Amino acid sequence: MDEIARVRRRLKGMYMKKTSARISQVAFLLLFLALFVQTEYRGHDEINAAVNAFFRADPLVLVSYLLASKSWTWLLLPAVLMVVATLILGRFFCGWICPLGTVLDLLTPKKRRRLPIRALKGNLKYWLLLPIMSASLFNLNLSGLLDPIAILLRGLTFFLYPLLGLSAREGWVSLYRLIGEKRDAIAPAYDFLHTYLLPFRDTFYPLAAFSALVLLGIIALEYFEERNWCRNLCPLGTLLGWLGRFSLFKRIPPGLCGDCGKCRELCPTTFDQDILVKEECILCMECQLHCPHQRISFRPTARPKIAGPLLPERRLLLGGMATGLLLAIPARFRLPEKESRLLRPPGVLEEEDFLNKCVRCGECMKVCLKNALYPAAWQAGMEGLYTPLVIPRLGYCEYNCTLCGQVCPTGAIPKLSTDVKRRQVIGKAVLDKNHCLPFARKTDCIVCEEHCPIPSKAIRSRETEVMGLDGVRKTVKEPYVVEEICNGCGICENVCPLETKAGIEVFAVKNRAPIAVETGGAAENASGLGY
Amino acid sequence: MDRRSFLKMAGAASVLAPSLLKDALAAKEPSLVAVAEGKDYAAITRKAINAVGGMKHFVKAGDVVVVKPNMGWDRSTDLAANTHPLVVRAVVEECLAAGAKMVKVFDYTCNDARRCYVNSGIEGALKGLKNVACKQIEPERFKKVTLNGQFLKEWDLYDEALSADVYINVPIAKHHGLSKLTLGLKNVMGIMGGNRGYIHRNIDVALADVNSHVKSHLTVIDATRILTAHGPQGGNKADVKVLNKVIASTDIVAADAFATTLFGLKPSDIPITVAAHKRGLGEIDLGRIKVVRV
Numbered sequence: 037m038d039e040i041a042r043v044r045r046r047l048k049g050m051y052m053k054k055t056s057a058r059i060s061q062v063a064f065l066l067l068f069l070a071l072f073v074q075t076e077y078r079g080h081d082e083i084n085a086a087v088n089a090f091f092r093a094d095p096l097v098l099v100s101y102l103l104a105s106k107s108w109t110w111l112l113l114p115a116v117l118m119v120v121a122t123l124i125l126g127r128f129f130c131g132w133i134c135p136l137g138t139v140l141d142l143l144t145p146k147k148r149r150r151l152p153i154r155a156l157k158g159n160l161k162y163w164l165l166l167p168i169m170s171a172s173l174f175n176l177n178l179s180g181l182l183d184p185i186a187i188l189l190r191g192l193t194f195f196l197y198p199l200l201g202l203s204a205r206e207g208w209v210s211l212y213r214l215i216g217e218k219r220d221a222i223a224p225a226y227d228f229l230h231t232y233l234l235p236f237r238d239t240f241y242p243l244a245a246f247s248a249l250v251l252l253g254i255i256a257l258e259y260f261e262e263r264n265w266c267r268n269l270c271p272l273g274t275l276l277g278w279l280g281r282f283s284l285f286k287r288i289p290p291g292l293c294g295d296c297g298k299c300r301e302l303c304p305t306t307f308d309q310d311i312l313v314k315e316e317c318i319l320c321m322e323c324q325l326h327c328p329h330q331r332i333s334f335r336p337t338a339r340p341k342i343a344g345p346l347l348p349e350r351r352l353l354l355g356g357m358a359t360g361l362l363l364a365i366p367a368r369f370r371l372p373e374k375e376s377r378l379l380r381p382p383g384v385l386e387e388e389d390f391l392n393k394c395v396r397c398g399e400c401m402k403v404c405l406k407n408a409l410y411p412a413a414w415q416a417g418m419e420g421l422y423t424p425l426v427i428p429r430l431g432y433c434e435y436n437c438t439l440c441g442q443v444c445p446t447g448a449i450p451k452l453s454t455d456v457k458r459r460q461v462i463g464k465a466v467l468d469k470n471h472c473l474p475f476a477r478k479t480d481c482i483v484c485e486e487h488c489p490i491p492s493k494a495i496r497s498r499e500t501e502v503m504g505l506d507g508v509r510k511t512v513k514e515p516y517v518v519e520e521i522c523n524g525c526g527i528c529e530n531v532c533p534l535e536t537k538a539g540i541e542v543f544a545v546k547n548r549a550p551i552a553v554e555t556g557g558a559a560e561n562a563s564g565l566g567y
Numbered sequence: 568m569d570r571r572s573f574l575k576m577a578g579a580a581s582v583l584a585p586s587l588l589k590d591a592l593a594a595k596e597p598s599l600v601a602v603a604e605g606k607d608y609a610a611i612t613r614k615a616i617n618a619v620g621g622m623k624h625f626v627k628a629g630d631v632v633v634v635k636p637n638m639g640w641d642r643s644t645d646l647a648a649n650t651h652p653l654v655v656r657a658v659v660e661e662c663l664a665a666g667a668k669m670v671k672v673f674d675y676t677c678n679d680a681r682r683c684y685v686n687s688g689i690e691g692a693l694k695g696l697k698n699v700a701c702k703q704i705e706p707e708r709f710k711k712v713t714l715n716g717q718f719l720k721e722w723d724l725y726d727e728a729l730s731a732d733v734y735i736n737v738p739i740a741k742h743h744g745l746s747k748l749t750l751g752l753k754n755v756m757g758i759m760g761g762n763r764g765y766i767h768r769n770i771d772v773a774l775a776d777v778n779s780h781v782k783s784h785l786t787v788i789d790a791t792r793i794l795t796a797h798g799p800q801g802g803n804k805a806d807v808k809v810l811n812k813v814i815a816s817t818d819i820v821a822a823d824a825f826a827t828t829l830f831g832l833k834p835s836d837i838p839i840t841v842a843a844h845k846r847g848l849g850e851i852d853l854g855r856i857k858v859v860r861v
Contacts, residue, residue: 079685212705213707216726217730223702227702405681434678436641437679473768480745480767480768480769480770481768482745482767483764483767486677486743487677489678490802491797491801492797492803493744497744513744531677532764533763533765533767535762
């Protein structure tokens with residue numbers, strides 16, 4: 037309760053002040069949450085606005101993408117604009133837009149604390165940013181792991197949102213247990229929530245606890261110092277800060293006044309020394325607003341002076357580069373037995389290229405219609421942490437759905453038309469005759485064939501005379517896979533009626549060339565009735 | 568016959584008539600199957616229903632009615648994997664006109680429920696109708712029901728289908744990989760919960776078990792277009808044949824038996840129909856089925 041009261045007080049404080057920066061912060065946080073909820077199938081094949089907008093405008097994503105993939109994508113044009121805006125205005129993103137920053141501002145104790153953790157000070161932030169950059173250059177794109185928006189989104193997607201959905205659902209179900217069909221009286225209200233706010237179905241994700249803990253850890257750091265993460269760790273903030281050094285605006289006066297010094301108290305991010313460090317200033321304008329003497333202004337200057345050296349010291353630069361390279365090597369290790377089930381979202385053709393482009397933001401997993409996508413814990417090695425994997429036994433790739441490609445901010449999962457997407461190969465289905473009922477138990481089944489979405493059926497069956505387990509001869513329909521037209525969507529494995537292990541499973545393949553366009557129709561094979 | 572004996576007989580007949588008539592209907596009156604043909608699918612649906620007695624015969628004022636189409640697949644109407652939305656809407660409208668308090672339309676889908684409801688066209692076709700609920704299945708509503716059948720001793724069935732006053736079965740006539748065809752008898756799978764794939768190992772008997780418990784008061788088979796191969800979900804227009812027919816009957820087995828002939832098959836070719844007939848759920852012999860074409 038205390039917590040809530042504090043947040044409310046804090047919110048009230050923010051609204052009371054109603055400075056442009058505060059209004060902008062709240063607006064962007066609401067936008068972020070609205071887009072998050074919007075990143076879901078809501079009756080239309082296309083999602084017009086998704087939370088990927090934040091990543092597409094994220095300079096850290098941009099830089100690591102460029103370094104790792106060594107190619108350009110127009111999807112990231114907004115991030116280029118953000119770079120330009122930062123070069124002109126400074127590090128305003130952190131004080132005006134960043135949703136994680138706003139969350140921190142909302143949760144920070146009202147009374148400012150100054151208990152800086154020594155270990156976090158100094159060059160640590162560069163020791164995070166530089167290795168990420170250099171590892172990207174060596175084809176290990178880990179920026180998403182420490183990107184603040186990705187951290188927030190993963191905490192929401194894997195932990196908080198499922199928790200919300202689960203609680204609502206549990207409540208709704210218990211109501212049914214209590215009053216049965218009478219519950220229908222208030223069904224419209226629940227339906228409304230379920231349609232517009234809650235997740236469609238309950239999903240448990242791997243790494244849910246870890247994702248929540250990272251987010252909580254960042255919030256906990258606020259106990260020691262306001263915006264502790266932002267000023268001392270955040271690689272996006274560090275990058276923006278470095279860009280912001282070139283900004284055309286400067287604060288006047290540049291340091292604390294001899295007779296006052298209130299700025300140190302007001303400022304959430306800088307004034308560790310007596311001077312405002314430009315790369316730490318997030319342009320929140322608190323000092324200007326609350327200066328008892330109205331002395332402070334931010335003014336454009338024709339020839340901005342850049343304080344300090346342009347690059348971090350050479351030792352740091354080289355050390356950071358080397359660390360990135362050294363990281364890039366051990367991160368490559370993968371257990372070979374995991375590879376066989378390493379199924380990537382539809383349209384991903386090449387593992388290496390995918391890893392270079394994937395932000396690990398979790399949006400594809402959030403939007404996945406049948407909850408087929410889950411974050412890799414260790415299946416894809418360290419380099420694949422949080423990358424999306426299809427786990428067919430939990431959910432299959434819906435034949436006509438193209439949502440993951442639509443929301444991917446970098447095109448790591450390409451945006452494809454329904455026609456093209458249907459032919460993308462995720463893997464190939466393989467029967468396990470030791471489990472599959474017609475082979476192992478000599479009974480009919482064919483649930484896999486029934487569900488196979490390929491119009492001419494990638495799973496077919498033939499009637500075979502077999503010796504039943506009771507010694508009596510009988511005919512059963514034995515399934516077989518037509519590999520050339522199997523797209524590995526996994527519905528067969530998903531619906532296989534065997535308990536636990538399925539009798540048919542999708543395995544990864546190297547050659548993910550799309551299956552050929554269907555040529556004929558019913559005539560080309562005889563599994564129908566002969567029309 | 569003199570006047571006296573005639574009066575005696577008439578008197579006796581009037582006493583015995585109701586029971587005699589009932590016997591005659593049950594034993595000798597052939598099952599009635601109405602087949603309506605035409606390009607206006609709503610109109611032929613109404614015609615077929617009227618030819619088997621009209622909706623008022625089944626739905627009384629204040630009834631809660633379940634209309635159970637087949638909308639299990641994320642396929643558009645022209646691909647003949649789901650019941651035609653116009654047929655469903657016509658059935659629902661007839662129920663409302665007959666005084667139904669509430670008409671519930673649902674199916675336990677195979678593909679994502681949201682996509683199936685949207686892309687089958689059924690959710691859209693029912694939009695705006697008052698006292699109609701086209702809603703998705705909620706897992707908690709499945710109830711374990713004792714069937715004491717030959718294959719299924721008990722199974723999870725959907726509470727709203729069980730508690731409805733009237734249950735109207737509105738399947739589409741389709742090819743099916745395992746059971747050759749899927750018609751009215753197989754359409755009840757849409758109210759079954761649990762591991763439905765399990766029943767595939769003895770599907771004929773299992774479906775007779777369920778149909779013995781959940782009786783379809785009226786079966787309306789959509790044969791406006793039928794899926795002739797790669798069922799039950801198809802996906803290729805080359806597999807679709809337009810027939811412009813709607814079939815209605817109170818006898819689900821007779822309706823299925825007749826629909827089988829549309830595929831050039833005999834009713835006895837379909838094990839599900841055979842098993843249901845053996846269970847006494849209806850007539851399979853086309854010779855004993857009265858087909859009315861309207």
